[in-house]
């Protein structure tokens with residue numbers, strides 16, 4: 001059964017989530033040399049038939065934290081995740097846009113490889129972002145991430 005999502009106006013998104021997503025996208029644009037900033041859309045899993053934010057509704061075949069639409073240059077990020085998930089999703093989806101324009105079609109057809117590449121990029125980008133933005137207000141998260149990376 002398809003999952004229904006509602007597009008959430010950015011003004012209704014928690015400021016910390018907006019801050020980290022835009023920061024991460026800014027980093028990825030430079031790091032991946034993307035042409036033009038992808039348009040960021042926020043989405044929310046619609047659990048009820050009524051919309052919560054008055055936004056447009058669309059369906060997708062699975063539950064996702066984010067989606068990339070490379071041709072339209074749109075990245076969609078779920079507001080249902082926590083701040084680390086939102087940060088990694090921004091990088092993950094930016095990587096999908098990069099892949100679309102840079103990888104040969106036989107690689108793009110390998111969904112497992114493509115997802116692995118995007119996940120691994122998101123981890124590296126998360127680490128890089130937190131390192132180069134030492135003044136960002138996410139001290140608690142940064143500590144958690146550091147511990148995570150020490151273990152890996």
Ligand SMILES: [Zn+2]
Pocket residue numbers: 092096114115118
């Ligand atoms: Zn993906």
